[in-house]
Amino acid sequence: MKVGLGLGFQIETQIFDERGVGRARAGRFQLPGVLGKPYVVQTPTFMPVGTAGTVKGLTFEDLKKLDAQVILGNTYHLYLRPGHLRVERLGGLHQFMAWDGPILTDSGGFQVFSLAGLNRIDDEGVTFQSHIDGSTHRFTSELSMEIQRALGSDIVMAFDQCPPYPASASTVEAAMQRTLQWAKRGFKVELKSHQVRFGIVQGGLYEDLRIRSAQQMSQLPFDGFAIGGLSIGESPELMQEMARFTAPLLPSDKPRYLMGVGRPEDLVEGVRAGIDLFDCVMPTRNARNGQLFTSQGRVNIKNSRYSESSESLDPECSCEACRYYSRAYLRHLFVSRELLSARLNTIHNLTYYLTLMKKMREAILENRFDEWIKTFYRNRRNDVR
Amino acid sequence: MKVGLGLGFQIETQIFDERGVGRARAGRFQLPGVLGKPYVVQTPTFMPVGTAGTVKGLTFEDLKKLDAQVILGNTYHLYLRPGHLRVERLGGLHQFMAWDGPILTDSGGFQVFSLAGLNRIDDEGVTFQSHIDGSTHRFTSELSMEIQRALGSDIVMAFDQCPPYPASASTVEAAMQRTLQWAKRGFKVELKSHQVRFGIVQGGLYEDLRIRSAQQMSQLPFDGFAIGGLSIGESPELMQEMARFTAPLLPSDKPRYLMGVGRPEDLVEGVRAGIDLFDCVMPTRNARNGQLFTSQGRVNIKNSRYSESSESLDPECSCEACRYYSRAYLRHLFVSRELLSARLNTIHNLTYYLTLMKKMREAILENRFDEWIKTFYRNRRNDVR
Numbered sequence: 001m002k003v004g005l006g007l008g009f010q011i012e013t014q015i016f017d018e019r020g021v022g023r024a025r026a027g028r029f030q031l032p033g034v035l036g037k038p039y040v041v042q043t044p045t046f047m048p049v050g051t052a053g054t055v056k057g058l059t060f061e062d063l064k065k066l067d068a069q070v071i072l073g074n075t076y077h078l079y080l081r082p083g084h085l086r087v088e089r090l091g092g093l094h095q096f097m098a099w100d101g102p103i104l105t106d107s108g109g110f111q112v113f114s115l116a117g118l119n120r121i122d123d124e125g126v127t128f129q130s131h132i133d134g135s136t137h138r139f140t141s142e143l144s145m146e147i148q149r150a151l152g153s154d155i156v157m158a159f160d161q162c163p164p165y166p167a168s169a170s171t172v173e174a175a176m177q178r179t180l181q182w183a184k185r186g187f188k189v190e191l192k193s194h195q196v197r198f199g200i201v202q203g204g205l206y207e208d209l210r211i212r213s214a215q216q217m218s219q220l221p222f223d224g225f226a227i228g229g230l231s232i233g234e235s236p237e238l239m240q241e242m243a244r245f246t247a248p249l250l251p252s253d254k255p256r257y258l259m260g261v262g263r264p265e266d267l268v269e270g271v272r273a274g275i276d277l278f279d280c281v282m283p284t285r286n287a288r289n290g291q292l293f294t295s296q297g298r299v300n301i302k303n304s305r306y307s308e309s310s311e312s313l314d315p316e317c318s319c320e321a322c323r324y325y326s327r328a329y330l331r332h333l334f335v336s337r338e339l340l341s342a343r344l345n346t347i348h349n350l351t352y353y354l355t356l357m358k359k360m361r362e363a364i365l366e367n368r369f370d371e372w373i374k375t376f377y378r379n380r381r382n383d384v385r
Numbered sequence: 386m387k388v389g390l391g392l393g394f395q396i397e398t399q400i401f402d403e404r405g406v407g408r409a410r411a412g413r414f415q416l417p418g419v420l421g422k423p424y425v426v427q428t429p430t431f432m433p434v435g436t437a438g439t440v441k442g443l444t445f446e447d448l449k450k451l452d453a454q455v456i457l458g459n460t461y462h463l464y465l466r467p468g469h470l471r472v473e474r475l476g477g478l479h480q481f482m483a484w485d486g487p488i489l490t491d492s493g494g495f496q497v498f499s500l501a502g503l504n505r506i507d508d509e510g511v512t513f514q515s516h517i518d519g520s521t522h523r524f525t526s527e528l529s530m531e532i533q534r535a536l537g538s539d540i541v542m543a544f545d546q547c548p549p550y551p552a553s554a555s556t557v558e559a560a561m562q563r564t565l566q567w568a569k570r571g572f573k574v575e576l577k578s579h580q581v582r583f584g585i586v587q588g589g590l591y592e593d594l595r596i597r598s599a600q601q602m603s604q605l606p607f608d609g610f611a612i613g614g615l616s617i618g619e620s621p622e623l624m625q626e627m628a629r630f631t632a633p634l635l636p637s638d639k640p641r642y643l644m645g646v647g648r649p650e651d652l653v654e655g656v657r658a659g660i661d662l663f664d665c666v667m668p669t670r671n672a673r674n675g676q677l678f679t680s681q682g683r684v685n686i687k688n689s690r691y692s693e694s695s696e697s698l699d700p701e702c703s704c705e706a707c708r709y710y711s712r713a714y715l716r717h718l719f720v721s722r723e724l725l726s727a728r729l730n731t732i733h734n735l736t737y738y739l740t741l742m743k744k745m746r747e748a749i750l751e752n753r754f755d756e757w758i759k760t761f762y763r764n765r766r767n768d769v770r
Binding site for chain 2 (some may be wrong): 096
């Protein structure tokens, strides 16, 4: 963070647990801003995923209406198509997708392992095949930084190695060490003046490795820290436990970001553990699959029980889908594979996620977060699938 | 039309050709309105196609922004899914799709011939197989009216037989006679008080049959007349010629609707011939295929020449796609098969079509239509594919 510019992360209210460990917090994360006009991100918040320069089905105007604060772009996807240098020549990712709010780009590390074809890793980087045309490419820490610099995102993620789950302690430790070396090397690449950097803590489900990774990463001058290597196949309980364990290991005066998480209850538990930022494809991907999140639990909109339901999807929601349309109409769109289905469902699910975060923030600020959590779980007792 | 309610069709300005035949006209078509609040449709206009209760990818708010005046619903599709009685139980098509403007439903006749599996026609109706699940169904004139009554559209189309192209004079004549009988039988089914009826003139490319069909149909108390059986495979020149021939055969004091037409130049020629209403899947379907209409001609957005174009799609257009995004971004969305591609392209193409109609209306009202047509063709000389 640029010291002296009045930028950075400020905690407004924080809750401490019985052992005095700092937990849920409401904060303000100020970013320099691409046009010299600082952004203020109110945390905790959820960042919708805009993989290839678009949150699938939505325009930037939709995102503004949803009050999305930060959106994600994927380095791997944008590098392959349309190409980071092309995006740069077209004025950067903000201009390309007409989004004038903060953008976080991931490092591409996760995708080269999970999406790309055959990949080969060495201490210098990863060689992989494009999932689009099978062509061979190579990512290094330096290239990841250069791509993100060209894209011009606001938050740049360090290049990391995310080992699969399950993996042995030695495999996870090696990945963690490599992630540290890559993080250090990333600093050699200068970013644009509006960009800040986040480091990623690895260590799998090994507490000792998480401690070491957090200690090592905290030595580096990052502007925020992410917990990586979770939500990759382990149970939600293990994921939540490890997030709860790791969060307080991260510097308390910097934003904490739990990558790739998760379900609404995972966000609640993450916030409770002291996480400030989340991202996940779940609300958007599930929307496209007809899985909708409501204040009463999940709704599978293709279920025939909704075929004549004139009720709105979620009476507590005021999104476009809930305000104007019936469950029967939303079901009809889904069953008929209409384009509008994905759009309305996405608007709804993101409204649910973003509202959830906003409510948690308010509850923290008003010192009634524990009570809010109880109500949250009570309302969701009967998931209606 | 309900006489005495001040409803109906009023011609504001009409242009006559050198032989004194009434041609291009600007009018106001008043409909009773589903909530007792009359609709006023300013003609000529283009009606976007909302096949299954949605103009693909758009919400009713999008359609309002586009200033769409009438949208189409398809009887065949809505009958099969979600079912017309279901739509009626859910409050009718307007409420189902949250559209409070006029809706025209076609009769289903065209689809049972063009979309459905094996069909068998007799004097009473058509037996056909659903394109969705192969199940057997039967449409009669009476059922078509009952379906449209249940859907609660504002403009109900008579059930017609559209023969294929090419077809012999005897085949076309038989279809024309059947269409007349079906039209008469349709009147036995009472519609809702807000609904008006349009008859359909058939006769293929045979002038004598067109004359007879127009004379016979004009005897029936329809509120408007459509030219059917065109744009089904014949050349655009033949289509335009037959539309020009048929239009003045229809009552001049009722709206004239050229079904399933067409390209921008076909709309121009249709309006010139005295047509008031048009519908076609072209702007919406082509949008999804990356074929975009602009003031300078057509653009195939997937063309690699646009991959680094920071220009807007059409400098003369102020739609969302043209206002905020570059050709490069629109190409990227198309090439990446992003959902947003269909949406932005559809918004653009419909903006183009609806603006085109609006400009023609203004030109007619201001008595400079001939000059307008010349400019239109001059600007489009260099179609940029």
